[in-house]
Amino acid sequence: MRGVALWGLFTSVAFLVTAAAFLLLASLGGDPESAPIPRADLSGTRERPTLSLKIPENQLERLEREPGQRLTLDLENGGDEDLADVTLSLDVASENTAQPHVRSYRETLEQLAPGETTSVEFEIDLSPSSTAGTRESKPGAEPQYREILEARASASGDASDVVKTAVLAS
Amino acid sequence: MRPSSPRRTLTTLIAILLILALTALSGCGSVTGPAQEGVSIPPVSSGPVTDLGPGVRPLSFGPGDKSSPRVSPSGERVAFVLDGYVVDKALYSQGFRPLITASDFGAEYAEWLPDGDLAISSPEVGTGGGDTEGTPAPSSLLGVRLKGDSQDSSSSVHTLAENVIAVSAAPGGGDIAAVVSASPDPGSTAEATSRLVLLQGSEKPMKVFLREIKGPVTSLSVSPDGRLAVLASRRDTGRVKSRFEILTYRLSDGWGRRVARLPKGMEILGAPQWTQRGVYFVGGEVNGTAEGGENPTTYTLYRIPEGSRGPEPVRGVGEDFVAASISVSPDGGRLAIIGRRNPGSPTNLYVLDLASDTLNAATTNESMEIKTNPRDLAWYPDGSSVVLVARGAFSGPEVYDAPAKALSAAFYSLYEVRVG
Numbered sequence: 001m002r003g004v005a006l007w008g009l010f011t012s013v014a015f016l017v018t019a020a021a022f023l024l025l026a027s028l029g030g031d032p033e034s035a036p037i038p039r040a041d042l043s044g045t046r047e048r049p050t051l052s053l054k055i056p057e058n059q060l061e062r063l064e065r066e067p068g069q070r071l072t073l074d075l076e077n078g079g080d081e082d083l084a085d086v087t088l089s090l091d092v093a094s095e096n097t098a099q100p101h102v103r104s105y106r107e108t109l110e111q112l113a114p115g116e117t118t119s120v121e122f123e124i125d126l127s128p129s130s131t132a133g134t135r136e137s138k139p140g141a142e143p144q145y146r147e148i149l150e151a152r153a154s155a156s157g158d159a160s161d162v163v164k165t166a167v168l169a170s
Numbered sequence: 171m172r173p174s175s176p177r178r179t180l181t182t183l184i185a186i187l188l189i190l191a192l193t194a195l196s197g198c199g200s201v202t203g204p205a206q207e208g209v210s211i212p213p214v215s216s217g218p219v220t221d222l223g224p225g226v227r228p229l230s231f232g233p234g235d236k237s238s239p240r241v242s243p244s245g246e247r248v249a250f251v252l253d254g255y256v257v258d259k260a261l262y263s264q265g266f267r268p269l270i271t272a273s274d275f276g277a278e279y280a281e282w283l284p285d286g287d288l289a290i291s292s293p294e295v296g297t298g299g300g301d302t303e304g305t306p307a308p309s310s311l312l313g314v315r316l317k318g319d320s321q322d323s324s325s326s327v328h329t330l331a332e333n334v335i336a337v338s339a340a341p342g343g344g345d346i347a348a349v350v351s352a353s354p355d356p357g358s359t360a361e362a363t364s365r366l367v368l369l370q371g372s373e374k375p376m377k378v379f380l381r382e383i384k385g386p387v388t389s390l391s392v393s394p395d396g397r398l399a400v401l402a403s404r405r406d407t408g409r410v411k412s413r414f415e416i417l418t419y420r421l422s423d424g425w426g427r428r429v430a431r432l433p434k435g436m437e438i439l440g441a442p443q444w445t446q447r448g449v450y451f452v453g454g455e456v457n458g459t460a461e462g463g464e465n466p467t468t469y470t471l472y473r474i475p476e477g478s479r480g481p482e483p484v485r486g487v488g489e490d491f492v493a494a495s496i497s498v499s500p501d502g503g504r505l506a507i508i509g510r511r512n513p514g515s516p517t518n519l520y521v522l523d524l525a526s527d528t529l530n531a532a533t534t535n536e537s538m539e540i541k542t543n544p545r546d547l548a549w550y551p552d553g554s555s556v557v558l559v560a561r562g563a564f565s566g567p568e569v570y571d572a573p574a575k576a577l578s579a580a581f582y583s584l585y586e587v588r589v590g
Contacts, residue, residue: 055569057568060567093574096233096253097252098253150574152573163573164569164571165577166569166570167570
């Protein structure tokens with residue numbers, strides 16, 4: 001009797017362990033293309049990011065689609081520890097994905113003290129690329145493509161990047 | 171110490187088994203949790219709030235001018251034109267794959283073939299932009315065979331038809347009808363003629379109907395049951411203004427008839443739609459302007475009841491309703507309409523129940539720009555939802571707290587609107 005009971009116990013434990021292993025494997029798998037559309041951003045439950053980034057909107061209104069445009073981005077260390085190797089990158093691209101021409105700019109700060117705010121100025125080229133307006137010139141083509149500025153800040157030891165995107169007027 | 175009895179041992183074992191079973195059941199829930207969440211996808215809050223109202227969710231993200239959405243007959247994928255090339259994606263995933271990668275390809279639309287492949291328009295070199303009265307320029311129709319999860323299937327592209335003027339499939343999917351120009355000489359002064367063809371698959375022979383269609387065909391649609399092609403044709407009357415005709419062709423044998431000849435000065439916007447209660451179309455009076463050109467005033471929804479020879483305004487939408495584009499549902503009983511309640515109100519998606527002639531707003535738009543091109547409106551094959559293209563109204567530079575590829579309302583994006 002005891003032998004039968006022990007056999008039943010071991011069989012059940014083996015079944016449960018195997019099932020758990022399969023479930024774990026299933027949860028690890030997944031096709032990148034089938035990544036679901038993300039859930040609503042529950043920003044209220046997030047911790048405040050240590051590094052914050054700001055693109056002043058009043059500066060954006062003054063930008064023209066020419067070379068030599070100056071744009072200042074503001075960085076702030078909102079945490080209570082020093083941030084080292086703070087990297088700020090700025091990508092300028094056309095809204096037209098058929099002409100994926102990106103102009104990239106990058107600046108690095110060695111250190112940003114707790115509570116410190118600093119401004120980083122970029123001189124950027126906003127002139128239309130030689131191929132960007134191909135479709136616009138067609139009669140009847142309605143898209144007026146805009147420029148997109150994507151700024152990204154990160155620091156060593158701080159796993160989360162801060163990203164801001166600005167869409168300029170066409 | 172007292173030795174344990176067999177009954178006590180058995181009771182202990184049963185208790186252990188119950189505890190293990192309960193632990194396993196509760197543990198399984200945590201392992202597979204995310205998969206459950208993937209079933210129901212709520213609206214995304216990246217970027218500005220989608221001001222189209224409840225029951226609306228984005229289907230695409232990131233920069234680019236998107237247009238001409240088409241949901242596959244299986245209801246699992248959606249194809250659309252992105253900046254002149256064509257992409258397809260799983261309906262509720264973010265990632266997509268470009269099917270034609272050449273920049274400046276110039277595609278205007280894509281339609282699903284019955285075998286799951288895609289038919290894509292490609293402009294023909296030297297054809298220009300059509301005439302000034304709204305006749306589309308001829309294009310080539312390319313077949314793209316989709317290879318599972320291939321990232322670039324351009325190698326499997328082949329030509330299905332040339333000199334194509336208009337293309338359409340039934341709202342729920344099926345064979346694709348196309349109108350092909352039959353005029354051999356582009357410089358000829360003779361009246362334009364064309365023929366109807368039927369595409370049943372990318373590798374099946376094309377069915378050509380020999381009967382000629384006189385006059386430039388401006389638009390085409392297929393009835394929900396896939397039996398009829400409905401065409402709008404502009405006939406030159408030899409006077410100042412030409413007149414539009416609405417024709418139907420039976421796709422089984424090519425038998426055709428003229429449904430109606432529209433009054434002088436009335437033009438058709440988009441393709442007429444065959445429904446259970448007659449043919450519906452968006453029409454407008456074209457008036458001369460001071461510059462000598464022609465400028466339509468307002469467009470109204472009209473219906474040609476079965477047996478009638480002339481159009482009548484659809485009363486169910488209201489007297490002041492301004493229609494822009496329409497699309498009949500896969501069951502033929504409803505009409506999706508992009509329009510405005512009156513000239514001063516915002517553009518919204520409405521659904522007209524044809525049996526009761528009642529109009530219901532499917533969106534409550536406040537600040538979105540909804541595209542009004544007739545091709546930018548599509549039904550899900552099961553009739554549960556409609557896809558439209560919109561973006562947030564843009565009044566100046568704006569800053570968003572997300573990468574560009576995660577934004578929806580900042581750019582023209584596809585939106586699903588529940589209407590079922």
